[in-house]
Amino acid sequence: MKIINWKSLDIVDTPHKLDVRRLYDYDNAQAMHISLKPGDSLKPHITPVDVFFYILEGAVDVRVGDETITVEKDNLVESPKDIVHCLSNSSGNLSRILVVKSPKPTSKTKLL
DSSP: OOOOOGGGSOOOOOTTOSEEEEEEEETTEEEEEEEEOTTOBOOOEEOSSEEEEEEEESEEEEEETTEEEEEETTOEEEEOTTSEEEEEOOSSSOEEEEEEEESOOSSOOEEO
């Protein structure tokens, strides 16, 4: 059995320049742990695969397409492939998000 604690992983260098850690990385899927401090935001981008966001802690402003909704802990949001999406933290508290892409992208994400 393989057990991974997100705190033990290195921060991945991404264009977003935030605390992003790779939890799972295989051909069938990719899972990332993102920590957003108050005021942090991912850049709007388009992913070539389906993505879902599970809010682990706090509240996150989730944009999918033209819609942005504040989503609280213990909720999941789906984002279909080829749709602009981003995450931001407008609260005064830390937010943590599990991001799963399936399958693992084979082409680059398009930053807007």
